[in-house]
Amino acid sequence: MSFIVIAVIVLGAIGLVAAIVLYVLSKKFAVQEDPRLGEVAALLPGANCGGCGFPGCGGLADALVKGADAGSIDGLFCPVGGSAVMGEVADLLGMAVANSEPMVAVVRCNGTCENRPKVSEYSGLRTCTAMNACGAGETACGYGCLGCGDCVSACQFGAIYINPETGIAEVDEEKCTSCGACVKACPRNIIELRKKGPKGRRVYVSCMNRDKGPAAMKACKVSCIGCGKCEKECPFGAIKVEGNLSYIDFNLCRLCRKCVNVCPTHAIEAVNFPAPKPKADKCGTGCGDGKCGIRK
Known part of the structure; x- marks a missing residue:
């Protein structure tokens, strides 16, 4: 019976030590996520189509935040959201964004x-x-x-x-x-x-x-x-x-x-150009060829 008690105590001690080590390491190596990442991602359409050149909206959000920290988000654009969404993102990050033609x-x-x-x-x-x-x-x-x-x-x-x-x-x-x-x-x-x-x-x-x-x-x-x-x-x-x-x-x-x-x-x-207008009947003969000579 004593062997079982000893085993339980030893395993409990090992678990306690492991928990303390993991806690210390988690605090020491913790990576703080920029709260702006979630805010920018929420503005993006969430299509994850890759049209922006990144593997998803999360990747674009990360690039936009890093670009804002570097001073420019030029060249980063969401084709699905368009200029309207990019304008909202720019306002959130306090940046100016160039208008992109559709x-x-x-x-x-x-x-x-x-x-x-x-x-x-x-x-x-x-x-x-x-x-x-x-x-x-x-x-x-x-x-x-x-x-x-x-x-x-x-x-x-x-x-x-x-x-x-x-x-x-x-x-x-x-x-x-x-x-x-x-x-x-x-x-x-x-x-x-x-x-x-x-x-x-x-x-x-x-x-x-x-x-x-x-x-x-x-x-x-x-x-x-x-x-x-x-x-x-x-x-x-x-x-x-x-x-x-x-x-x-x-x-x-x-x-x-x-x-x-x-x-x-x-x-x-x-x-999408308008249909060409019919040529004017300049000769007045009803020929409709747009020429001034009279057709025989």
Whole structure:
């Protein structure tokens, strides 16, 4: 019986000593959490989408607090919360934050079923990543949208979907938060974040085909052929042709749409612009051609 009592006493003593050691160590090495972390995290939307470049809202909150202590939070931005949330965070931290222009995801492909017909049938795992790994996919274009919806699965906001008629991913700009998840999910890198533009208007090259003109046109009727007409026409130097592909810099573009009119393959998209007005009938003959000569 005495052995049991001794064992209990020894174990109790060991437990007591261990508890004292743990208590002392916890006090000595305690890490005090900045109360601002919780306050900033509470202001953030909690989407944990990674669009800010950090692994979650907690990571962004930590970066914002550290940035405030360093004197600047420039370059830190929550795409989901936008300028409104960042303004609240800046007020909380006593910092100024630069206004960021709204961004939106853009699918740079117009290879619809009509423009880019199928030349084969894919049988396998129905994901863009798997299909891309197997080759060009079901069409002759090795650069366009595969239509399997990896971007759809990645979007937490239901802002992107596959149009059943065209087979191409389309973005609902009203729901898009520019988190960039779809950009990362696309194995062909055809989704880009661009400035939303005034009244949602923007101009971009809806093609990623880098093949030379004849090969590109054979694969898709509305492919960019790298002819350079748009580059020569742009008065603002916003367009460059590299690797047989034209690209419009949205920071330089002034939305004049001159490039749209000269593109021979209609590869340049102009979004949310008003429909062109019908030409005036200047000759008064009812011909509607806008010319002053009388049509016979």
